Amino acid sequence: MVKIIRSVVFMLVLSAICTAVPAWLKESTEERVRGHELLKTRRNVLTAMKILPDGATPDMINDIFRKSVIVQERNGRTFWATTPSANTELIAFAIGGPGFWGPIEGVVAVNPETYGIVGVIFTKHSETPGLGGRIDESWFKDQFTDLLLDPMTEEPMVRLMAPGNRSRPTDVDAITGATETSKKIQHLFDNDVRAALLLLKDEPS
Amino acid sequence: MNGSTGSALVIFFAAVFTNNIVLTNFLGMCSFLSVSRAVKSSIGLGWAVVFVMTTTSGINWLVYHHILVPLDLVFLRFAVFIVVIAGFVQFVEIIMERFTPALYFALGIFLPLITVNCAVLGVALFMVIRDYSFLESVGYGLGGGLGFLVAITILAALRWRIRKSKVIPALQGAGISVILAGIMALGFVAFSGMISIN
Amino acid sequence: MNERTRIFLDGIFRQNAVYRQILGICSTLAVTNLLTNTLVMSVGLTFVTAMSSFTVSLLRKITPPRIRMMVQVMIIATYVIVVDLILKAYLPDISERLGPYVGLIITNCIIMGRAEAFAAKYPPWPSFLDGLAMGLGYTLVLMSIALVREILGFGTLFGFLILPEQWTRWTIMAMAPGAFFMLGIVIWIMNIIDPPEKIESS
Numbered sequence: 234m235v236k237i238i239r240s241v242v243f244m245l246v247l248s249a250i251c252t253a254v255p256a257w258l259k260e261s262t263e264e265r266v267r268g269h270e271l272l273k274t275r276r277n278v279l280t281a282m283k284i285l286p287d288g289a290t291p292d293m294i295n296d297i298f299r300k301s302v303i304v305q306e307r308n309g310r311t312f313w314a315t316t317p318s319a320n321t322e323l324i325a326f327a328i329g330g331p332g333f334w335g336p337i338e339g340v341v342a343v344n345p346e347t348y349g350i351v352g353v354i355f356t357k358h359s360e361t362p363g364l365g366g367r368i369d370e371s372w373f374k375d376q377f378t379d380l381l382l383d384p385m386t387e388e389p390m391v392r393l394m395a396p397g398n399r400s401r402p403t404d405v406d407a408i409t410g411a412t413e414t415s416k417k418i419q420h421l422f423d424n425d426v427r428a429a430l431l432l433l434k435d436e437p438s
Numbered sequence: 439m440n441g442s443t444g445s446a447l448v449i450f451f452a453a454v455f456t457n458n459i460v461l462t463n464f465l466g467m468c469s470f471l472s473v474s475r476a477v478k479s480s481i482g483l484g485w486a487v488v489f490v491m492t493t494t495s496g497i498n499w500l501v502y503h504h505i506l507v508p509l510d511l512v513f514l515r516f517a518v519f520i521v522v523i524a525g526f527v528q529f530v531e532i533i534m535e536r537f538t539p540a541l542y543f544a545l546g547i548f549l550p551l552i553t554v555n556c557a558v559l560g561v562a563l564f565m566v567i568r569d570y571s572f573l574e575s576v577g578y579g580l581g582g583g584l585g586f587l588v589a590i591t592i593l594a595a596l597r598w599r600i601r602k603s604k605v606i607p608a609l610q611g612a613g614i615s616v617i618l619a620g621i622m623a624l625g626f627v628a629f630s631g632m633i634s635i636n
Numbered sequence: 637m638n639e640r641t642r643i644f645l646d647g648i649f650r651q652n653a654v655y656r657q658i659l660g661i662c663s664t665l666a667v668t669n670l671l672t673n674t675l676v677m678s679v680g681l682t683f684v685t686a687m688s689s690f691t692v693s694l695l696r697k698i699t700p701p702r703i704r705m706m707v708q709v710m711i712i713a714t715y716v717i718v719v720d721l722i723l724k725a726y727l728p729d730i731s732e733r734l735g736p737y738v739g740l741i742i743t744n745c746i747i748m749g750r751a752e753a754f755a756a757k758y759p760p761w762p763s764f765l766d767g768l769a770m771g772l773g774y775t776l777v778l779m780s781i782a783l784v785r786e787i788l789g790f791g792t793l794f795g796f797l798i799l800p801e802q803w804t805r806w807t808i809m810a811m812a813p814g815a816f817f818m819l820g821i822v823i824w825i826m827n828i829i830d831p832p833e834k835i836e837s838s
């Protein structure tokens with residue numbers, strides 16, 4: 234009996250310490266972590282907008298963001314619009330949807346007049362490296378630049394086709410060997426990106 | 439994330455073939471390499487892993503979404519998950535020893551081995567990262583376990599087949615097993631284009 | 637001190653955790669496609685192994701025997717959480733890239749193995765050194781594998797482009813099979829350079 238009580242007490246004391254130490258550490262790093270998150274979002278937005286110079290330091294990122302971007306909300310969805318001092322008129326928004334292996338998240342920047350894509354980046358995904366993971370590669374993302382999106386069309390806004398099969402201006406090459414991921418990207422544009430553009434249409438500024 | 443049965447099935451098949459947890463995600467390697475010495479033990483361990491992995495995936499999902507998240511204790515997930523797994527395995531051991539002693543002796547030593555099998559913990563961590571629904575998590579656990587079973591059985595069979603072959607001394611044992619696993623991994627990469635849903 | 641040094645060096649080479657004891661393979665294969673991730677993982681693991689062994693050893697006389705394993709697991713898990721929190725705060729990009737593999741340090745057989753085989757029986761300072769030696773041996777092996785895999789698979793070294801763009805990347809090195817083959821080669825080479833006492837048949 235005593236042995237069992239001893240074991241239980243030991244475990245309880247140990248658990249208390251093993252919870253307290255990480256909890257304290259978490260508290261003390263909380264602000265730092267939040268700073269990182271914010272910096273990450275800002276960097277992603279600026280990258281999608283293509284107004285981020287190479288090798289930008291965190292200070293530069295925060296600086297450029299503060300000068301060039303304002304945050305807007307439409308129907309609960311966050312949009313980032315460029316200020317007049319940015320010299321280009323762009324609107325960016327976060328996108329997200331199911332991928333094959335996990336959620337895919339990213340940022341898309343468009344011209345608010347034409348809905349032409351300025352930049353696309355994928356910030357988070359769990360796709361297979363070398364296959365679906367290739368959505369991160371420049372050649373893939375660059376394909377989307379200058380595509381004109383039409384949120385009112387009945388057809389898919391963007392189609393991912395097997396290389397060599399492109400016919401429409403809004404067709405891009407899918408990734409060979411990653412049919413599922415490619416499909417998910419197409420759905421992502423058709424659902425989430427379309428929804429964002431429709432919100433833009435309703436409330437242009 | 440869509441939580442339909444359809445996606446749970448896809449995740450299930452993917453975990454067995456295209457993203458086999460052992461051959462693609464490198465989980466469960468230690469027991470994979472040591473137990474594959476004998477085909478019988480491999481099958482035994484494999485099934486034990488299937489059982490533990492499927493159940494603990496479900497339990498850990500519940501614990502994560504209904505206890506850790508609401509109480510803002512997500513940072514403790516590593517400790518909590520492993521305790522759940524260790525606790526579950528201990529619990530199963532006690533039950534088996536009491537009610538199915540024959541099965542207990544057959545599987546006996548494998549159960550504690552599973553607690554530290556990184557595959558079981560790994561599956562729980564991946565399911566959190568990928569934001570799976572309950573059904574998808576259980577599907578992933580089941581698929582992961584079966585994937586492990588398939589991989590370890592094949593490796594055991596291969597090692598049995600080459601037992602009479604002249605493997606150079608420097609590669610005997612672990613060396614050749616690892617290379618065999620590499621060839622298996624190559625083969626499984628070929629499954630990549632297989633899964634497709636409409 | 638000579639005996640101590642010998643045991644320490646043994647832990648790094650003769651008794652190397654990866655190519656001799658065949659432990660810690662999961663992470664060896666998973667993170668070695670990039671040198672930066674490998675370095676962080678190695679430091680993390682060395683830290684956890686050394687500290688866990690130290691702590692387990694400190695508590696070894698008062699730990700109730702029945703719950704010994706649970707206690708070890710808990711201590712290891714806590715140190716890993718600490719590593720995870722530190723990474724998130726100071727190296728967020730790497731933390732994201734390592735993903736779940738940081739958590740998997742817990743089930744790294746090296747740590748559990750040493751805690752049980754060494755730290756549970758020996759005093760704290762030798763346990764710490766033993767954990768440190770295991771970690772260093774692990775680091776050496778993983779960095780070597782990562783060196784080859786990153787150069788051949790991505791053409792980079794710590795993220796810096798070394799090989800020209802035109803050179804075809806051996807993507808196989810960035811994926812699973814490459815990892816297995818590299819590990820096999822390391823085991824092979826080390827078994828030739830420093831043969832173990834007895835060789836078991838497969």
